[in-house]
Amino acid sequence: MKDQAQSLRLKILEAQSRNAKTIAVVSGKGGVGKTNFAVNFSLALQKEGKKVLLFDLDIGMGNIHIILGRQPEKTIADFINDPFSNIEDIIYYDEEGASYISGGNGLQNIMEWDEEDVERLLTALSELTHSYDYIVFDMGAGAAQHTMEILMAVEDIFVVTTPEPTAVTDAYSMMKFIYLKDSGKQFYLICNRAETEQEGTDTLNRLKQAMSKFLNTEVHLFGVLPEDAAVRKAVTRQVPLLNSYPQSSIVLSLNRLLRQYLAGITTFTPAGKKGFVSNLKRLLFRRNV
Numbered sequence: 001m002k003d004q005a006q007s008l009r010l011k012i013l014e015a016q017s018r019n020a021k022t023i024a025v026v027s028g029k030g031g032v033g034k035t036n037f038a039v040n041f042s043l044a045l046q047k048e049g050k051k052v053l054l055f056d057l058d059i060g061m062g063n064i065h066i067i068l069g070r071q072p073e074k075t076i077a078d079f080i081n082d083p084f085s086n087i088e089d090i091i092y093y094d095e096e097g098a099s100y101i102s103g104g105n106g107l108q109n110i111m112e113w114d115e116e117d118v119e120r121l122l123t124a125l126s127e128l129t130h131s132y133d134y135i136v137f138d139m140g141a142g143a144a145q146h147t148m149e150i151l152m153a154v155e156d157i158f159v160v161t162t163p164e165p166t167a168v169t170d171a172y173s174m175m176k177f178i179y180l181k182d183s184g185k186q187f188y189l190i191c192n193r194a195e196t197e198q199e200g201t202d203t204l205n206r207l208k209q210a211m212s213k214f215l216n217t218e219v220h221l222f223g224v225l226p227e228d229a230a231v232r233k234a235v236t237r238q239v240p241l242l243n244s245y246p247q248s249s250i251v252l253s254l255n256r257l258l259r260q261y262l263a264g265i266t267t268f269t270p271a272g273k274k275g276f277v278s279n280l281k282r283l284l285f286r287r288n289v
């Protein structure tokens with residue numbers, strides 16, 4: 001009887017506890033719009049009734065709090081520097097928006113993490129997965145050594161690029177780097193700051209073809225976000241786009257992407273699909289074909 005009650009209790013606990021999906025927003029080149037995407041995508045998920053934790057892993061150069069217009073009292077440095085601290089203590093609970101952890105934006109926050117620190121953080125994160133539907137990591141550009149372990153633990157990798165050739169080649173390098181460490185990762189490609197939808201889909205197709213041809217792996221074409229002055233205005237106002245410019249073209253595109261993601265539709269038929277390509281350079285630099 002006792003055993004039965006116990007197993008029932010466990011079942012109820014299991015049903016109650018969530019199992020967060022983890023997403024990392026990465027890029028090769030910096031300044032392509034990762035943080036703006038991570039913040040607004042998380043807020044949009046939250047508006048859909050999901051419980052979201054946004055984790056700023058651009059350590060020492062974090063700016064999620066700026067975009068949210070908040071001033072966090074504690075950052076990841078407080079957790080790492082005090083081995084007896086609890087991860088809950090550094091989570092900022094926002095009544096209207098997603099909960100978040102700040103990466104800190106002072107040089108004093110740039111720190112060396114040893115193996116124990118990383119392990120402690122990973123353990124804390126695995127516990128947090130029971131309290132959230134989604135944990136979204138906003139990564140720094142490129143591959144920082146100390147956050148690599150977390151990146152490799154994440155399920156879905158959102159790769160942000162712009163149509164610029166430098167951003168595209170760096171996005172490819174970043175995916176290759178991650179892929180060679182773990183070929184099981186799911187990549188979702190986003191082209192931000194596209195002047196036209198066509199420019200965006202061409203950019204994503206080039207990357208998709210490069211991944212398929214050179215690494216023999218398929219990636220999801222997630223979507224295109226337009227160049228939109230609302231982004232800069234929202235950053236200046238320190239009110240997230242989703243709340244300050246809900247009718248802007250970028251927010252409409254973002255909502256479309258979110259619906260597709262939640263419905264599991266992330267690979268669209270390539271617009272203007274072109275024939276076979278012979279080398280990476282041509283693949284990545286060919287524009288408006």
Ligand SMILES: Nc1ncnc2c1ncn2[C@@H]1O[C@H](COP(=O)(O)OP(=O)(O)O)[C@@H](O)[C@H]1O
Pocket residue numbers: 027029030031032033034035036037192193194225226227228229231232235250
């Ligand atoms: N879709 C866009 N349209 C116009 N400007 C954008 C767009 N996305 C990003 N930006 C600009 O680029 C800047 C850098 O964006 P951010 O999200 O901080 O990039 P990252 O996190 O990749 O470094 C923003 O402050 C904004 O001015």
Ligand SMILES: [Mg+2]
Pocket residue numbers: 034035036058063138139140
């Ligand atoms: Mg950023």
